[in-house]
Structures are given as C-alpha cells and as structure tokens.
Amino acid sequence: MKNLRLPDDEPLLVWVRTADVAAALPQAQGWLTPAERERARRFVFDGDRADFLASRFLLRRVLAELADTEPERLAFDTSRHGKPALRGRPDLAFNLSHCRGATVLLIGAGAAAGVDIELVQPGRADPLVAQRLFHRAEQIQLLACPRGGYDRLFLRFWTLKEAVLKAEGSGLALPLDAFAALIDDDSIVPLTVPLALAARPFAFGQVELAPDLVCAWTRVCADRQVPTTWQLGASGTVYPAPQVRLGTGSHRPRQAAGLPPAGRKAALAALVLGG
Numbered sequence: 001m002k003n004l005r006l007p008d009d010e011p012l013l014v015w016v017r018t019a020d021v022a023a024a025l026p027q028a029q030g031w032l033t034p035a036e037r038e039r040a041r042r043f044v045f046d047g048d049r050a051d052f053l054a055s056r057f058l059l060r061r062v063l064a065e066l067a068d069t070e071p072e073r074l075a076f077d078t079s080r081h082g083k084p085a086l087r088g089r090p091d092l093a094f095n096l097s098h099c100r101g102a103t104v105l106l107i108g109a110g111a112a113a114g115v116d117i118e119l120v121q122p123g124r125a126d127p128l129v130a131q132r133l134f135h136r137a138e139q140i141q142l143l144a145c146p147r148g149g150y151d152r153l154f155l156r157f158w159t160l161k162e163a164v165l166k167a168e169g170s171g172l173a174l175p176l177d178a179f180a181a182l183i184d185d186d187s188i189v190p191l192t193v194p195l196a197l198a199a200r201p202f203a204f205g206q207v208e209l210a211p212d213l214v215c216a217w218t219r220v221c222a223d224r225q226v227p228t229t230w231q232l233g234a235s236g237t238v239y240p241a242p243q244v245r246l247g248t249g250s251h252r253p254r255q256a257a258g259l260p261p262a263g264r265k266a267a268l269a270a271l272v273l274g275g
C-alpha cells in the first residue's frame, strides 16, 4: 500500500474529489469500523454516502502511510466535543472537513490542526447570518465588497472561523464570533481570538483548491509554515495540487510579541483585542 511519497515532517493539506475516487470507494468501505459502516448505511442520498466514503479513503490512506501501517489498522479517539485524533500518535494531529463533492485533510506536523472547506455557490450566502454571527468589521468588509464577490468573501470569513474553532477543538460549541479577522490583500489580521487560544501562538491561512472551493487551515504553534497542497487521485496516489494562496495570518500572545505593535494592521488588531 505504501507509495504516497508524502513528506512526513511538514504540514500537509491533502484533498480529494469524490468523483475522482469512485472506483476506490468499495475498498474504503472495507476499512471502516462497524460504527462507521452503520453511519455509511444510514445516509439517505447516495451522493452523501459517496462523500463520506471518499473522506474515509482520504483519511485512512494518508494517515496509514504517515503512520507506516495499514489503513484498516488505524484507531481513533474522539474528544469531548467530537474532535478525532489518531490513537497513540499525537505527532500526527490532523483535522478533516468535507463539503459536497470534496474532502480536505490537514496534517498539522505536530501542531493541533483545524481545517474547513466550503463550496462557493452564488447567491447562497445569507446576509442575515453575517449580521447575526460575524464581527462588525467583517460585516463592514462584506458590505463594501464588489458586486458578485459577496459569497466568496462570506465563505472566506466562515472557513477561517471554523478552521480556528476546529483547531481549538470545540468546533461550533463556541460561537462563530469567537474568532474574527480582517482580510487585507494577502494578509489576514486577527481581530478577536477564542479565549482558550489567546495565550498560545497560532497560524492560519486560506487557499482556493479549485475555483469553487475555499479552504482555510489553522495550526496551533509558533511556526508559520504554510502547508503544501496535494490531491489524492483515482489510483490512490497523491500529486502536488495546483492552488491559489489567498492569504495567511497569525496570532502572537502579547507576552511573546516582544516589540510594541507598529503599523496600521497591528494597531487595529490591538485595538479590537483591547491593547
């Protein structure tokens, strides 16, 4: 089964399109635990079942390779809030996200990881959701965005929030406004951070995996290394994936910052963070 040739010491984003791995889904089914098999059985729509199996194909194929074992031998534990972790391998901290037709896996290279992927569907972003759940500065940016760009910008904010909350581990048990950011060209400036992460450095970023797929990632560590992006293909092998980098950002706890904040972005972040 080995041959993915993924680097095992750096952060990785590996994604899959369900349609690309249709032929491998019966094999993935054979790797499932009884509970996962039951979950697969309960899906009403075949498309949802295929997405789930593709997510398990991606997860087990890649983690087995990095853990040097077989996909069906992997065992997972889940946290109080449901975040899965590979049993006995904290060095292989990961996170998974799916949307219709695609799944992405972030391997954090030793750092707690959070990832979110969303499908951009014109006209689907709801301004009332933004009004209720987004930071005021995010709402202002949304209102000012060019015609036709609303859905994408909405999902950029949304995925960033979910990626940070999923790295923290609470998921949507925390409110979406626990993390808020300003998007300024290719830099993403945090405005508020979840309390549980405020004292820890973390880095985040955003990529477009395909023209209609927005993805955000977070790693809870001081190093700002951007994950390399790979795609899992039909034959169960991976290849470097083309992607558009949308931006990166980081949070530094106050005491670790060293220098007084300088510049417009830092001043703005400090203002909102109460500095």
Ligand SMILES: CC(C)(COP(=O)(O)OP(=O)(O)OC[C@H]1O[C@@H](n2cnc3c(N)ncnc32)[C@H](O)[C@@H]1OP(=O)(O)O)[C@@H](O)C(=O)NCCC(=O)NCCS
Pocket (backbone or CB within 6 Å): 055, 080, 081, 082, 083, 084, 095, 096, 097, 098, 099, 115, 116, 117, 162, 165, 166, 167, 168, 169, 170, 171, 172, 173
């Ligand atoms: C995690 C969560 C944000 C997922 O949101 P989503 O946009 O529907 O789904 P995504 O596709 O992005 O992510 C789902 C994956 O995240 C992972 N996940 C589940 N719970 C998670 C958590 N608390 N933190 C991080 N990742 C989590 C799982 O791998 C899951 O995929 P799987 O179920 O196929 O294994 C949401 O389900 C959530 O908030 N869960 C926590 C709920 C909770 O705390 N309940 C209280 C229990 S007491």
